[in-house]
Amino acid sequence: MKITDLELHAVGVPRQTGFVNKHVIVKIHTDEGLSGIGEMSDFSHLPLYSVDLHDLKRGLLSILLGENPFDLMKINQKLTDNFPETMYYYEKGSFIRNGIDNALHDLCAKYLDISVSDFLGGRVKEKIKVCYPIFRHRFMEEVEDNIKVVRKKLEEGFDVFRLYVGKSLDADEAFLSRVKDEFGSKVRIKSYDFSHLLNWKDASRAIQRLTKHDLGLEMIESPAPRNDFEGLYQLRLKTDYPISEHVWSFKQQQEMIKKDAIDIFNISPVFIGGLTAAKKAAYAAEVASKDIVLGTTQELSIGTAAMAHLGCSLTNINHTSDPTGPELYVGDVVKHRVTYKDGYLHAPDRNIKGLGIELDESLLAEYRVPDLSWENVTVHQLQDRTADTKAQKS
Numbered sequence: 523m524k525i526t527d528l529e530l531h532a533v534g535v536p537r538q539t540g541f542v543n544k545h546v547i548v549k550i551h552t553d554e555g556l557s558g559i560g561e562m563s564d565f566s567h568l569p570l571y572s573v574d575l576h577d578l579k580r581g582l583l584s585i586l587l588g589e590n591p592f593d594l595m596k597i598n599q600k601l602t603d604n605f606p607e608t609m610y611y612y613e614k615g616s617f618i619r620n621g622i623d624n625a626l627h628d629l630c631a632k633y634l635d636i637s638v639s640d641f642l643g644g645r646v647k648e649k650i651k652v653c654y655p656i657f658r659h660r661f662m663e664e665v666e667d668n669i670k671v672v673r674k675k676l677e678e679g680f681d682v683f684r685l686y687v688g689k690s691l692d693a694d695e696a697f698l699s700r701v702k703d704e705f706g707s708k709v710r711i712k713s714y715d716f717s718h719l720l721n722w723k724d725a726s727r728a729i730q731r732l733t734k735h736d737l738g739l740e741m742i743e744s745p746a747p748r749n750d751f752e753g754l755y756q757l758r759l760k761t762d763y764p765i766s767e768h769v770w771s772f773k774q775q776q777e778m779i780k781k782d783a784i785d786i787f788n789i790s791p792v793f794i795g796g797l798t799a800a801k802k803a804a805y806a807a808e809v810a811s812k813d814i815v816l817g818t819t820q821e822l823s824i825g826t827a828a829m830a831h832l833g834c835s836l837t838n839i840n841h842t843s844d845p846t847g848p849e850l851y852v853g854d855v856v857k858h859r860v861t862y863k864d865g866y867l868h869a870p871d872r873n874i875k876g877l878g879i880e881l882d883e884s885l886l887a888e889y890r891v892p893d894l895s896w897e898n899v900t901v902h903q904l905q906d907r908t909a910d911t912k913a914q915k916s
């Protein structure tokens with residue numbers, strides 16, 4: 523089987539909050555008549571530059587044309603040579619590699635007439651416990667709106683949430699005590715995510731305040747600037763709560779292992795550049811005796827299905843994971859979205875080959891946007907994933 527062509531389609535899909543995220547849907551065609559689909563998820567993160575899709579397609583074709591999709595290691599090596607790791611969380615090269623690697627997995631599994639999880643090594647489970655995100659409070663008046671989100675999602679079966687914190691600790695605390703008063707033990711908040719906004723000493727003081735409201739806290743995420751391994755290590759000594767951090771390069775993962783800087787690796791294919799790379803990061807974590815959690819950029823259904831296949835094939839996910847994109851977006855580009863039930867992400871039926879997800883061409887056309895260019899967005903909108911333009915005073 524040889525790769526003969528590639529299609530890249532940019533789509534803009536709004537979230538329930540009104541915030542629009544741009545993704546790229548990938549199709550890889552072969553001389554066997556088989557095609558694979560993938561997703562380069564959520565380009566709507568800082569830094570403010572955009573990828574030119576015509577250029578990208580030309581470059582990727584120069585890497586992929588004529589290759590056998592089963593040569594995953596060779597192709598991934600070529601991709602990494604051309605879209606190298608940069609030690610930056612939201613590096614767009616990783617999103618690009620991920621979309622291609624997703625589609626290659628879909629293609630190879632379809633060719634073999636098996637599901638992607640069987641291609642990845644089989645299943646250890648059928649579903650993954652996940653949590654719904656509560657985006658960062660900037661103002662006290664946002665607390666009641668977020669309580670409404672908890673109320674609604676609890677009715678839909680989500681009993682675990684994670685909370686982005688660190689901009690208004692008063693509001694963070696008010697939210698936590700409201701959750702406790704209204705929902706008691708029916709709701710858990712599994713992590714506080716500082717998103718690298720604070721230095722470790724400020725984060726340490728914030729952790730002291732926020733952990734007074736422990737509602738089932740499993741981890742504290744990104745409580746130091748990116749790549750501040752020493753800061754993470756210092757924090758780890760100061761708190762009994764496990765510290766988690768995203769993995770965005772193998773060098774960074776190596777430094778975190780060497781420094782014993784964290785307890786839990788947050789692994790998502792999009793940030794490390796594909797299923798192949800994510801598997802490697804998960805195995806590295808296992809060798810280093812660290813836990814893992816499946817992270818997210820909030821993918822659409824294709825990206826989420828890829829993660830569900832991966833997650834169900836790994837033996838060392840021992841924390842509530844994060845992928846809930848299809849629950850956040852108002853639409854999708856597939857015939858049937860991935861399934862969430864009782865707070866679990868279910869892997870697509872194992873009897874369906876490939877990713878088990880079918881593109882819907884009319885939805886693809888409906889959400890298509892001409893390119894990945896930026897509309898008017900502010901830094902706080904990008905950091906806090908909100909359509910609200912009201913800025914903080916300080």
Ligand SMILES: O=C(O)[C@@H](O)[C@H](O)[C@H](O)[C@@H](O)C(=O)O
Pocket residue numbers: 564715717817818819820844907
């Ligand atoms: O755990 C995280 O840090 C998040 O999922 C973070 O990456 C978010 O900004 C996410 O990517 C989103 O788009 O909401």
Ligand SMILES: [Mg+2]
Pocket residue numbers: 715717743744768
């Ligand atoms: Mg995070």
Ligand SMILES: [Mg+2]
Pocket residue numbers: 564567818819820
């Ligand atoms: Mg994202």
